Amino acid sequence: MRKCSLDNLQKVFALIAENASLYLPVDKVGGAVFEKWQEGTSYSNALNTVRSAKDFFFPQTENMMEFKTKGKEIEVVDTRDEHEDFVVFGVRACDVKSFEILDRVFLCEPVDSFYANRRAHGVIISMACTRPSETCFCQTFGIDAANPGADISCWKTDSEIFFEANTEKGEKLLSSIAALTEDTDEAAVEAQKAKIAEIMKKLPLAGITPDKFGGGKTSEFFNAPQWKELSQSCLGCGTCTFVCPTCQCYDIRDFKTNDGVIRFRCWDSCMYSDFTKMAHGNIRNSQLERFRQRFMHKLVYYPENNEGIFGCVGCGRCLAKCPISMNIVKVMKSLGGEA
């Protein structure tokens, strides 16, 4: 384990940024966002960013290819290129876990080369949470906010920052900043971990468990009467989907430029009425069906296909952002018979 004084943090950033673009949470009007580090950019103290970190690997809009057309002829232009190397600093444990969930979708055969390309060029430095919010429930899904993982785990105290590499990529990056860090024992980090563990017990959502859900429970929950009242006031907007670190549905669309066509993909939401709309009908005509699809996918379908891993990481963004305050915690409690 290595450490450095917080006073040296900017120097560490500068050193990392010499070799790769460095992104980190920065305070902005309306909440923290990931921004590219430049001389003078300061690291946010906020618990988490408003948007999740999935943008780094699965951006909201991404050009996939271009077409040139001439008369009846079409030329397909592969516009992919190697992504630049980049480092993301300050990713929380929940978002780190979300990458694993996205990996299982995008890196299974056939591998999504757009995602894989970004993934291969990114190094993730995580940060333990010392002050989780009341909306946090990562522990529900077995995530440890005190051991955030990824390529390098970090812990921040009032005066120092501690680094521990978890992967080869992380080792490499950590050795590149060796001049600014020093070896240390784990006492301070262990103390922080113990403190975090105590806090986690006190969180209001600490008692939520996903035990009632999981693969093979489709018939148990699909026709549950609770869906009706849960989805009753859902607006059908895409807020929960778009702030969610694990939602990965996308749309593929064409855009006519002045001299060709760009085919791009962009985030889509199963909450939208046109998500499953075809020329001759729609399999989910009501908001109830669309609402159910989102939560069934996270709590039943995803675990069924992925060895019991749930499609939610408990980051709490949907709890904070839903216009009508309907969210996965309320759904789990209601379906689980607790509310």
Added chain:
Amino acid sequence: MQVNGEYKPLIVAFCCNWCSYAGADLAGNNRLAYPENVKIIKVPCSCRVNPMFILRAFQRGADGVIICGCHPGDCHYTSGNYYTRRRMSLLFSMLNFLGIEKERTRVEWVSAAEGAKFAATMNEFTEAVAALGENKRLEDLRCKR
């Protein structure tokens, strides 16, 4: 818009079928010159111009958008241009509120008899837009590649 390495503003002019388009015709018949970069789109009435048409024009590379209709009171459909007047007042004020240069948008009433006014208006408007340079604030980079 760049023409042979030289900047020429691309102007989209929405002209109502009954007055302004005829006015443009008259300008042509009378050999009154106006810039060739003014692209005229004929509409049945100036009030046919949906605000989205204007935004799309800017997106696709227009540097200025002008709407021409019958003089208030002379609308072929009695009141169409009165609605245009309200809508465009609000829309253009909003565009300006968002920081889009106010010289890039204009409404002008041109009758079928005002060929000279049509040509003069286009010359003047083109000049005003040219002074601003390219439209950067409502452009879509995807269209300019």
Added chain:
Amino acid sequence: MQKITADMLIEKAVSLLEAGTISRVLGWKKGEFDYDVTPYVFADAESLKKDFVFDDFCGANFSKYLVAETRKAEGKVLVFLKPCDTYSFNQLLTEHRFDREAVYAVGIPCEGMADINKIKEITGDGISSLTSKGDKIVVDTIYDGEKEVDFASVLAERCVSCKSKKHVAYDELMGDEGDITDSARFDEVAQLEAMTEDERFAFWQSQLSKCIRCNACRDICPACTCEKCVFENPESPVENKAISDSFEEKMFHIIRAFHVAGRCTDCGECSRVCPQNIPLHLLNRKFIKDINSFYGEYQAGAEVGSRAPLVDYTTEDIEPGEAVMKGEGENA
């Protein structure tokens, strides 16, 4: 003035249910924390007593819910309307969006709603409970114990510049009637107008580029009640979920605001729900301010049946060229 409590509203609702005047109640359902209430339709006294809440966080405007709810079942829906909600209520009636006979509206006074984000700015995260105490809110947190914040300092932005504490529609009013307030709601718009074009552009560019096109502003808006939105029409070139090179967001927000211009009652729901905290209400307010300045004072929803400024005209209307100057404040 007597403060309206949840118990009083429950009592009212139960008595109306028992009298058969209404068949269901549109109200706020208790959430996980003390601030995350959900709009909910209560069908019986039992569920009302169990889950109905009314506190400093019941900001949701119910008017739009009436459009769908009144079509769902027989009998009247009881709806509690705060003064600002009544304007949306009237505007929807003007546009014939629901049947007035299917609704029983109870006006309730409102001293403004609190904004949880403002509270968190003062107290930090980790809120375990919120209790109203006079003009203070007692905030209990898991980190620093109890803290008191002034209610006035955490008032939601739209309530700071509240336009009216007077109800413009109801079947029955609880508590005292308030007045139309002389709010300073156009101040922010005026400040922007006073900037240069470049400054304004920079401001909006930074704000609108945060947009994630979630459509929450549209979906919550009581004026956006089209059965099929132009942004969902696959035949139109604007159906585009992507944010792209900054044009699409601008287009979306200009058109969204334009489509409700003259019909927007300035209820502020768009800004409340924006997950990216974009001050969207400023776009709507700009239209309202311009309409007032160009065509005379007009408050959408103030009365049922009034003609919205964009479906009206006079032969003496201001010319667009002058309007833009006036809108910028140069001739004001």
Added chain:
Amino acid sequence: MMNNEALIPKVGVITDVRIDTPDVKTFRVVTPDGKKAFDHRPGQCAMLSIPAVGEAMFSITSSPTNTEYMEFSIKKCGCVTEWLHQAEVGQQITIRGPYGNPFPVDDVFEGKDLLFIAGGIGLAPLRSVINYCRHYRDRYGKIDIVYGSRSKDDLVDYKEIIDEWMNDDGINVHLTIDREQEGWDGHVGFVPSYVQELGFDTNKTAVLCGPPIMIKFTLEGLVNMGFDKTNVYTTMELKMKCGVGKCGRCNIGSKYVCKDGPVFRCDQIDELPDEY
């Protein structure tokens, strides 16, 4: 690092357009150098697209045994299909695939008597299997084909049915149309009831495709006749964008129709939530 990307299509050329019915055309597609775009198995699909119009999934109508080209029978119903119906020979489109699971022609179907039941454009995916089975005729038992449509003019591939299928040994073709029509002396009535009337041996393996309502009633009928759902196959169609089980659109329960389907055994469908 950069490898083949499933989402980037190849260019295809339409080399022949056959008008089957008033709203169905069959398109022959090859690569610009005249080859078949890729190999496929019976029942698999391909994504066809026209830049700036859209991309859509179609079942490959031609048999895998045809190594020269692929055919797609396409009914006009949305924007992509409408555009295709206006396309002329020589028009280029884009094509990617193959997607989805094929019918189990090489294991489960072998040695079995097969019963194909199709309605309307539902014959399109089955034509691929039927012609595959005809090609390897000795591997399969008796073949029965029940095919119905709104009218005589709406029978897809009518010529092939009359000229080839009906002349094959060991293949019984039963045609029906919904309403009486001049010049039609065959059976009149809906497919589900015709299947009941014909009454088949329940040892057969059945393959269904057609409009959802036809599938529903035919399946009910087959079960009533004593068919086991594990011997009945069908192929589903949902909105798809990526074709590789990632975009989430065709997700029903834990299955993705593009990847886990489109061919399903009917008992598998029973396990899915009732959304189709």
